[in-house]
Structures are given as C-alpha cells and as structure tokens.
Amino acid sequence: MSLLAGRTAIVTGAGRGLGRAHALMLARHGANVLVNDLGSSASGEGTDQTPAQEVVAEIEKLGGKAAINTSDVSDWKASQQMVEQAIDTFGGLEILVNNAGILRDRMLINMSEEEWDLVVKVHLKGTFAPLHHAGNYWRMRSKGGETFDASVINTTSHSALFANVGQTNYAAAKAGIATMSIxxxxxxxxxxxxxxxxxxxxETRMTEGLRDWTPEQLERRRPDWISTLVAWLASEDAKEVSGRVFEAWGYGYAVMESWQHGPRMDASLDPTTIGDGMRKICRFARPNANINRDEWLDP
Ligand SMILES: NC(=O)c1ccc[n+]([C@@H]2O[C@H](COP(=O)([O-])OP(=O)(O)OC[C@H]3O[C@@H](n4cnc5c(N)ncnc54)[C@H](O)[C@@H]3O)[C@@H](O)[C@H]2O)c1
Incomplete structure (x- = not known):
C-alpha cells in the first residue's frame, strides 16, 4: 500500500522549484494532485500555464492522476474555486500544500508600497485563503460525522525565523505564516x-546564483529532500504531528522551538525606575537566533 494512496492534494506554486518536486513526490506515493501555478516571474509578474501543464503531464507519465489549476492563490474567490475543483475532480481533499511565493527584496527605506503589498498578499493571503476554504470543507465533512486525517503543510522561511536583512516584506509574511500554522x-x-x-x-530560480555551490552542496540543495518531509507530513503516518515548524533540506530536518520566555523583572508605573532592570534582563537574555552564526545552516 503506498503512503498516500486514496488521498487528494492541492499543491500551490507547483509548476516550478519546490512545488513541482512536492507535486511529483506526492503523486509518486499515490496521491491525486491538483497542480496549481499562476506561472508568474520570480517577482510576481505575468502568467503562464506551461509550467503547471508540464507537471501534470509528468505526473500522468508516471501513471498518476493530476489536474491543472492556474489561479492566483491570493485571490479569495479563485482559491475557493481551486478547493472546489480538487473535490469535484477527485472526489475529496485531504492534503493542502501552500507553497506558491514570490520575492521583491529591498532595504526597508527603499521598499515601495507595491513591493510590500504584493509580497504580503501572495504569501500571507495566498496561504490563508486556501486554508480557509479547505478548512470549511473539512469542517463540513467532520460535522457530517466522518472521521478522517487531513494535513496542511505551509511554507515559511529562514528569512522570517532568523530575520534576514533586506526582506522586511517577505520575512514579515513568512513569520505570519509560521504563526498562522500554529x-x-x-x-x-x-x-x-x-x-x-x-x-x-x-536551489530553485528563487535562490539560484546566490553562491557558487560545490556539486555536493548542490546535491543537498535539491528540492526533493524537502518533498520527502512534505509527503510524510501529508500521510497518516504523521497523524500525531501538528502545530510544528520544521527546517528542511538535504542536510536534515529539524524542529523549530518557537519563542520562549526569557529573563523578566517586575513591572512599574514609572519609566524612570526600570532602566537598570531592563538593561540587566537584556544582558542576560539569549541573543536572537541568527542565520549567519548557525553552522548547521551553512555547511
Ligand atoms: N528556494 C528556497 O531556498 C526557499 C527558501 C525559503 C522559502 N522558500 C519558499 O518556498 C516556496 C517555493 O519557492 P521556490 O524556491 O520553489 O520558487 P519558484 O519561483 O521556483 O516557484 C514558485 C512558484 O510559485 C508560483 N506562484 C507565484 N505566485 C503565485 C500565485 N499568486 N498563485 C499561484 N502560483 C504562484 C510561481 O509561478 C512559481 O512557479 C515559496 O513560498 C518560497 O518563498 C524557498
């Protein structure tokens, strides 16, 4: 019995990069896949049906079942129709992989309103809208007395978890996705x-050219390593795992441990009295996690 037999998945942004690898991995393990992709540029311009069409063809060549959806995931109505399409085409929905995304990097003082709005919309609303519509479908099934296991896998970023400079729009949206998931x-x-x-x-078009990777590093940066975790989380074997944020790549999988309470002091109604105490707790608090200091992230 394959891992995902009888389960139906929507994968957003599945025409390229990570989404494509997720869609193929899910299909290889028996899931029916609705392949969503708007076909935009890496910065969110234009549309093109070809990437999604090609992934559907690849899945069908493997003997799997797939259908195409080319809507913008951040469009409320279109994302509702996407959920309905998966249910109408395959008879149900058990897996939602929110992966579609774009970048418009700039230091915050130079960032335009449009660059902020578009990145936040595609990521944050583009995750919330499908989640909302699929959630309503699952609520209806559950109220109908059915017991089932459904799985949502959202995509956050180290940019959010470790506060990347030059990405206030993207990091804020991705941090929102991490907390939204919980x-x-x-x-x-x-x-x-x-x-x-x-x-x-x-290594996808979103990250290509960042550095000259060695062949070993490039191998570990193949999206498939991440798709393995997506497929497992999508399966009933992961039934006890929910509300977690993972780091994933070819060097391993790790669980993020969220915000923690740090040192504390008593509150006051007089701001002139708290300086010494506040300086002290800041000195004793652990520094924020920093992507550049973490060797596991930079082997
Ligand atoms: N590549 C990395 O190392 C990395 C790191 C952290 C996070 N991510 C995240 O992983 C996800 C996938 O990124 P990728 O690296 O594969 O990039 P990619 O550019 O190769 O693929 C993204 C896909 O999303 C599609 N898309 C964009 N906007 C859309 C919309 N509104 N509706 C539907 N489809 C849309 C694009 O057409 C594209 O095919 C993104 O959310 C990205 O932010 C990637």
Missing part, C-alpha cells in the same frame, strides 16, 4: 486537520 493547528484539530509549516532551503 494557530490553525489549534483551531482545526477538532475537525481532524493537522497543520504544520516548513522552512526549506533549496
């Missing part, structure tokens, strides 16, 4: 829905 896991648990997020690192 809130959603708590809200949807009662309907049999698990929600997790992962921060991938892979």
């Amino acid at each position: 809130v959603a896991a708590r809200e949807l648990q009662r309907y049999g829905v698990r929600v997790n997020a992962l921060a991938p690192r892979a």
Whole structure:
C-alpha cells in the first residue's frame, strides 16, 4: 500500500522549484494532485500555464492522476474555486500544500508600497485563503460525522525565523505564516486537520546564483529532500504531528522551538525606575537566533 494512496492534494506554486518536486513526490506515493501555478516571474509578474501543464503531464507519465489549476492563490474567490475543483475532480481533499511565493527584496527605506503589498498578499493571503476554504470543507465533512486525517503543510522561511536583512516584506509574511500554522493547528484539530509549516532551503530560480555551490552542496540543495518531509507530513503516518515548524533540506530536518520566555523583572508605573532592570534582563537574555552564526545552516 503506498503512503498516500486514496488521498487528494492541492499543491500551490507547483509548476516550478519546490512545488513541482512536492507535486511529483506526492503523486509518486499515490496521491491525486491538483497542480496549481499562476506561472508568474520570480517577482510576481505575468502568467503562464506551461509550467503547471508540464507537471501534470509528468505526473500522468508516471501513471498518476493530476489536474491543472492556474489561479492566483491570493485571490479569495479563485482559491475557493481551486478547493472546489480538487473535490469535484477527485472526489475529496485531504492534503493542502501552500507553497506558491514570490520575492521583491529591498532595504526597508527603499521598499515601495507595491513591493510590500504584493509580497504580503501572495504569501500571507495566498496561504490563508486556501486554508480557509479547505478548512470549511473539512469542517463540513467532520460535522457530517466522518472521521478522517487531513494535513496542511505551509511554507515559511529562514528569512522570517532568523530575520534576514533586506526582506522586511517577505520575512514579515513568512513569520505570519509560521504563526498562522500554529494557530490553525489549534483551531482545526477538532475537525481532524493537522497543520504544520516548513522552512526549506533549496536551489530553485528563487535562490539560484546566490553562491557558487560545490556539486555536493548542490546535491543537498535539491528540492526533493524537502518533498520527502512534505509527503510524510501529508500521510497518516504523521497523524500525531501538528502545530510544528520544521527546517528542511538535504542536510536534515529539524524542529523549530518557537519563542520562549526569557529573563523578566517586575513591572512599574514609572519609566524612570526600570532602566537598570531592563538593561540587566537584556544582558542576560539569549541573543536572537541568527542565520549567519548557525553552522548547521551553512555547511
Ligand atoms: N528556494 C528556497 O531556498 C526557499 C527558501 C525559503 C522559502 N522558500 C519558499 O518556498 C516556496 C517555493 O519557492 P521556490 O524556491 O520553489 O520558487 P519558484 O519561483 O521556483 O516557484 C514558485 C512558484 O510559485 C508560483 N506562484 C507565484 N505566485 C503565485 C500565485 N499568486 N498563485 C499561484 N502560483 C504562484 C510561481 O509561478 C512559481 O512557479 C515559496 O513560498 C518560497 O518563498 C524557498
């Protein structure tokens, strides 16, 4: 029995890069896949059906079942229709992989309103809208007395978790996705829905040319290493795993441990009295996690 037999998945942004690898991995393990991709440029311009069409053809060549959807995931109505299309085409929906994304990097003082709005919309609303519509479908199934296991895998980023300079729009949206995933896991648990997020690192058009990688590094930066975790999280074998944020790439999988309470002091109603105490707790608090100091992230 294959890992995902009888399960249906939507993968957003599945025409290229990570989404393509996720769609193929899910299909290889028996899932029906609705391949969503707007076919935009890496900065969110234009549309093109070809990438999604090619992935559908690849899945069908493998003997799997797939259908194409080319809507913008951040369009409320279109994302509802995407969920309906998966259910109408394959008879249900058990897996939602929110992966579509774009970049418009700039230092915050130079960032335009449009660069902020578009990146936040594609990532944050483009994750929330499909989650909302799929969540309503699962709620309806659960209220109908059915017991089932549904799985949502959202895509966050190290940029958010480790505060990348030059990406206030992207990091803010991706941090929102990480926290949204944990809130959603708590809200949807009662309907049999698990929600997790992962921060991938892979060589795609979004990251290409960042550095000259060695062949060994390039091998570990193949998206497929991340798709393995996506397929497992999508399966019933991961039934007890929800509300987690993972780091994932060819060098391993790790669980992020969220914000923690640090040193504290008593509150006051007089701001002139708290300086010494505040300086002290800041001195004793652990520094924020920093991507540049973490050797595991930079082998
Ligand atoms: N590559 C990495 O190392 C890395 C690191 C951290 C996070 N991510 C995230 O992983 C996800 C996939 O990125 P990738 O590296 O594969 O990039 P990519 O550019 O190769 O693929 C993204 C896909 O999303 C599609 N897309 C963009 N906007 C869309 C929209 N509104 N509706 C539907 N489809 C849309 C694009 O057409 C494209 O095919 C993104 O969310 C990205 O932010 C990637």
